[in-house]
Amino acid sequence: MKKELHITVNGDECHLLVATHRTLLEVIRDEIGLTGTKNGCGAGECGACTVLLDGEPVNSCLVLAHEAEGRKVVTIEGLAKAGVLHPVQEAFVEEGAIQCGYCTPGMVLTTKALLDKNPTPSRQEILDGLKGNLCRCTGYIKILEAVETAKCLLEERGSEWADV
C-alpha cells in the first residue's frame, strides 16, 4: 500500500507516493533518481548507503522511507555548491583517499557529520566515527589523512559551508 511521503532532499522538497515497505535508500535511488548513494549490503553493516537525516549519519537501507516524513535528507549530491567541492570532498580528492569510489559517498558524509559535530576530533574519535564505513580498496590510511586535511580546511572555510 502506498502512502504520501514528503521529504526534503538536498534542499528540494519532494512529494512522493511510496509503498510502506520501501526504504529511504530505495526512494533516493529509484524514485528520486539520485544514484550517488550506494547499496553495499542492505543490512546496515557497511555504510555505503549513508546519508544525513536531519544532520545525523544513518544507514538509509535500514530507514523505512516513511520514517523520514517531513525530515531533511542530505545525500552526496547535496554537498558541492555550484561546482565547488565541499572541503571534505576536496580533502578526499587531494589525499588520494578514493580508489574504486563505491564507499566514497558514505565515507564523505559520515566524515562531514563527524566534523560538523566535533570540529577537532582526536585520532580515536575519527576511528570511532568511521568504523561503520567499510572500504576494501584503500586500507583506510589515506582516508584518515583526508579527514585530518578536511579538519583544517573546515577550520579555514567552515562558515561558508554552514548551510549544507
Next chain:
Amino acid sequence: MGGCVIGKGLPRIDAVPKVTGEAQYTVDLKMPGMLIAKILRSPHPHAIIRSIDTTAARQLKGVHAVITSQDVPDNLFSFYHWLADKHILCVDKVRYVGDEVAAVAAVDEDTAEEALSLIRVDYEPLPAVFDVEEAMEPGAPLVHDGKESNATWSVDRLFGDPDKALAECDYVVEGKYVTHQVAHTCLEVSNCVAKWDKSDRLTIWTNTQAPHTQRQEVARILGIPRRQVRLISSYMGGGFGSKLVMDMKLPIAAVLSRMTGRPVRIVNTRSEEFTTAKTRYPYTMFLRTGATKDGQIMVRDLRVIGDAGAYHDKGPATINFSSMMFGTLYNVPHIRYHADMVYTNKEMGTAFRGFGNPQMAFATECQLDELAEQIGMDPLALRLANSNCAMETTSCGAEVCGCGMTDCMVEASKRMGWDEKRATKPDGVRRGVGVANMVHTGGGGRFYGFNSAEAFIKLSDEGTVTLITSALDMGQGAHTAMAQIAAEGLGVRLSDVNVMSHDTDLTPYDLGSWGSRASFMDGNAVLAAALDAKKALVEAAAEMLEVDADDVVIEESQIWVKGLDEKHDLSEIVDHSVNAHGLPISGAGKFVDKLPEGYTIPTAFAKNIPCFSFGTQMAEVEVDEETGQVTVLKVVAAHETGTTLNQTMAEGQIEGSVAQGIGYALMERLVHEDGRVVNDRFLDYKIPNIGDVPEIEALLVESEGTDGPFGAKGIGEPGLVPTAPAIANAIYDAIGVRFRELPITREMVLEALRENRS
C-alpha cells in the same frame, strides 16, 4: 626518474565524479522497461534434480519469463574450454549450495523474489564432499560424474635433483600449511544488464575486469558469433580478480532479455556475493625446505592441493602461476612442485589478488623462519643471504631484469627498527616483529600465448587529447596511470587528457586488467601511441612554424621553438593542421611482449613472466595472552615499482593490499556447515574496518632495468602476498607459537598458548 607528470602524486582523473556521486556504476544504470531477474539457487551441496515445476511462478502477475535448463543452450563452460564443466542452469545435478537452477524476470524485485518462492524443485540429495584431502580419496563422492576422480588437473615442475639435495642439506624443515576460502567483498556486488537490439545484437553492461575475454565467453556459451556480442563496463566498485571470468548471470540475463524483449538486470544480493561470487583458491600445502649450514637455501619441495570448489575456473592457472613464483624467489637450485586442482561441493574459486602467491607465500615464508631458527640465523639475515639479483636467470629459467630485492629488505629493516625490536622486547606486553619476502609478476603473463596491448590517441582542435585504451580501472587507478603516461609521452597537461575505455566495440582487444599487467602492458601501448601522436604533432608544428622538426619543443600543452620565447598552445597547432590543412592528428601504438628465444607454452614456466616485482614486508604485532587477540601495530611494506608512475596511487595500492592481507591473516574465512556458508554477511565475515588497520608505511623502491613504460612495473598485487606470513612470523616472535593455518584466530592463539604452558 620523474618527468613532468610521471612520479607525481597527482589526484586521479576520476576522483571528482566519484566524490560527488556523479560516477555511474553499472548497478546505477536505468533503462526504460527494464525487468529485474532473480536466480533460484540450490539449497543442497550435492543433489540430483528430479523435476522442476515453474507453473505457479509463471502465472504470478508481473512475471515476464521463467527459465530452467530447458530454455537455455546446453553448452558447457569454463575459463579453459577443454575443462568446460558448467551449464548455464543446472541440468541433472546441483553441485554446491548456490548453484543456478532457474531464473525469473519480473517487473520488480519483490515480484521476482516471490516468483522464486513459487518454483518447486524436487531434489534427491547425494553424499557431498567438502574437504580436499577427502575428495582425493578413492571412493569419495564424485562432484562431476564420469571423471575418474575429483582431482582433474595437475601441474608438475622439477628442476635439479631435489631428492639428492634434501639428503645432502645440513638442515631440512618440513610442514603442512592450510588456507581456506576467503571472499573478495568488493563494495559493488557483481551485476549486469542484458539487452538485445533490433539487429539481434546483444549488449551486456556489467562490472567486468576483462570485457573482451568475457565477451568471447558469453558468445561461446550462448553459441552465437562473437560479433553479435558487445560488453560495456563503467566505473567499477572493486574487482581484485573476482570479475575476470564470466559468471552465469550474463548468459542468464541474455536469455531472459531475448525471451521478454526487454532489458534485464541481475544484481547479486550481498549474501549471493559471499556465497556464489567465487573465492580465493584454498591451498593445502606440504612443504620441505633445505639449506646448508651457511644458510644457502638449496632445495624446496612443495605439494599443493588446491580446492577448486564445484567447477573449474582459474584454478589451473593459479597453481601454475604459484609454481613460477616458487621457482623464482631466492633462485633456489633444486625445485620440485606438484599441485592438484580438486573438486569439492563448495562455491567455486577464481582469481583473487595474488593468484596463488599469497597462499603459497604463507607456507614458504613461515617455513623459512623455522629454517632460520634451526640454523641459528636471524630470519632477515637468511633472506639477505639468498636475495635475488638483477639481470640473473634463475635455475628455473626466470629472467630477472631489474631487481630491488635487497634494497627492499634493507629499507624495511630500517623503517621497522628490525634489529632493535628483535633484540629488546617491552615489559608487560607480548610484542614481536616478523618479516616475509615476495616475488610477483609486474606485467601479467604470457601463458595465454598472447600478451600485448594497443592504444589510440586523437587530438582535437580545442587542445584536448582523447586516449582510447583497454585498461580497466576497477579502482586501482589504471586510467589515471594511462593518462599520465600519455601526457608524459605527448608533452601535454594531465588535465587535457580524457580516457575512453569500457566498450568492446571501441577498444582494442585486450586480456583485461589482472596480474598487475595494466601499467606494464597497456602502459607501454599508450606510450607508443603517445609517441606516435607526438611525432605527428611535431611535424604539424614544424610545418606551421616553419622550422625543423628537431627544434620543436612540447611541454605541458605548450609548443615552442628552441631558442625562441614565443609559446603556442597545443590547440593552435592542432586547429591549424585540422582546419587549415584538413589533416587530423592522431597516434596509434602497440606493445607486443617479446617472447624469449625458444618459448613454448608448455615449457616456458617462469619465462612466462615479462617482468618480476620483488618486495619485503615487516609486521609488528602485540598479542593479548588472555584473549588471544592479535593486534597488528605496524606494517612496513617495501615494494618495487621500477619507476613510480603515481606515488599516491602506488601507496594506495600497497596500503589497500596490506589491509586485505591483515584480513587474510587474522580475520577472514568463509565458514561452512554441511556445505552451506553460514557467515554470508559483513556482521560475521569480518573484513578490516578503519579501527583494525595499523600504521602502514609503504616504501616505493625504484630500480633500473625494466621494460615497462618509463621503467614501471605493476604494483596492484604484490602488496598482498607477504602480509600474512610476516604477521605469522611476528606472532612467533611475540609468543613462541607457530601457526600453519590461516586465519590465525583468537581461539587458535589461546589454545596454542594453553598447550605451550602444559
Next chain:
Amino acid sequence: MKAFEYVRPSSLEEACAALAGSGGGAKALAGGTDLVVQMKQGGLRPTMLVSLRDVPGLAFVGVGDDLTLTIGAAAPLATVEHSLEVRRHYPAVADAASWIGSAQVRSRATVGGNLCNAAPSADMAPILLAYDALATITDGRSERTLPLEEFFTGPGQTVLEPGELLKSISVPPCPTGFGKYYKTFRSAMDCCTVGVAVWVSFADDTAAVQDARVALGAVAPTPIRSRSCERVLIGETLDQALIERACVAATEDALPITDVRASADYRVTLVSVLSRRALDAARVWAQKGAGG
C-alpha cells in the same frame, strides 16, 4: 520485505491500542536497526508496524537531582552516548552505548530497541543489569515496573504482552561505586562475543566489598546476573585471591553456546578474563580512594 500496514500514532494510548488490536501481528518500530534487518533477511513478517517516532515522552534521557538515571525506551544510543549528564554520573552506561555498532547505527538504534530485541548479546543489558535497572512497561493506560533482570525470558523474548510497550529504563540512585562494562569483539565494529559488567561498592575507604553486581552478556539464553560471583564478593576484601574465586564463580553461571562467532569454551574463558579485568579495575579504584 513483504508489505505491511504502517501507522505513526502521536500518543502512547494510540500506539498501544494499535499494537493490541493487531492480533499479535504488529511490531513497534523505533530505530529499526534490528527490526528492518530481520524483516529483510530473517523472515520476520509483521502485518503492521507501529512507528514510535511521533509518540512524545519516549526519548527522554536525563539524570535527576537524586541521581536517578532515566532513559526513554526510544532514546537513540547516540543521545545516551553524548549526554553530558550520563557521561558525568553514569559513564559506564554512556560507554556501553558508544560501543554498539557504528555512528550510523547509533543515530537510529534505541536503548529500548536493543533491550526489546532481547538478543543474548544485547549490549545495553549487562551494564544496566549491573546498575539494578528497572524497566517501566506501559499498555497506554497504566504502567508496571519490574527489575530489568526479569524483563528477559529467552533469546529474543521478553515479558511484553501484546499491546504493551517498554516505556523507559531507570537506574535508581545507588551509593558511590565503581561501574564498568567490558566486552570483546572480533573487529572494531561488532556485537559482543562476551560482555561482562560490574558494579562494586566498598565499605568506607577500604577494599571490603559492600555490594557487588556482576552481569554477563552473550553467554546464556538471556543477559544474566551472575549471583554466584556476587555471593563470593560481597562482604569480602577485594584482593587477587578473591578475584580469582569470583571469576571461577562467574564462569559457573555462564551457559554459552558455540556459534560462528565463538566456541562455548572460548566464551567461558573470556568470562573469566573479562571478570578479572573488571574486578581488578574495581580494586584499583578502591585503592585510590572512592573518587565518586
